[in-house]
Amino acid sequence: MLFEIDVSKEGVGGAKQFFEAKIAAIKDSDKFQREIRDEQEQRRQMEEEKIRRKSAFQSRLAHFQMT
Template sequence: NEALGEGRDVQPQFKQVMRSVYAEFHEFSRRQIKEYEFTFNKYDEGRDGYLDLPELKRMMEKLGAPQTHLGLKAMIKEVDEDDDNRISFREFLLIFRKAKAGELVEESGLSKLAQLTEISVEEVGVGGAKNFFEAKIEELRRGSKFEDEIRQEQEERRRQEEEKAQRRVAFKEKAALFQNGN
């Protein structure tokens, strides 16, 4: 404010507005986001809300998919939108969004990381696997909801076409009465 008052050039500064991850990542159920959050927090050893390079390295090693230093840097760079060289929870969710959309290279580190969603009952117990499969069922149900909507739209179009054809036949019959009447 002082620089502005003195007439010097001032660069505008913008604050980033924080949105709810539930609102931003609407393609995931609340349960799925909680599962991803649990996984994220499990590997965020510094409890700072970020996965830095060493934490990401340990996570990939524990998953049985160790990465080279350059591979880890590439993984971070692919989702690091704020260029701070670490992965926030929001950026962590971007990995799963990209995986779901098929935007990840098949053998990339992020693709392997996204395969975290393949739950092992021995690892997380029956309760964790139950939550995982319930979330998958919800995802399938959501997909079938869209299929139902498409079927309803198609049925409505078919019904409208039938009504249109019936009106056309009725009009032709009435028109024929006028022509035969002359």
């Protein structure tokens, strides 16, 4: 991917295409990062739910073992 463009060589149309391509690449990158964060958040929530359910089970088990 190019990091700069010479407008005097490429012209305004070339510069426009260059910047549109850079914007599209940034949007794709942001989308990918957002998807990764969403997946990590889902995993974190699943782990918290698993811990909460295990704790509730242990609490109920202790209650029955006392009686």
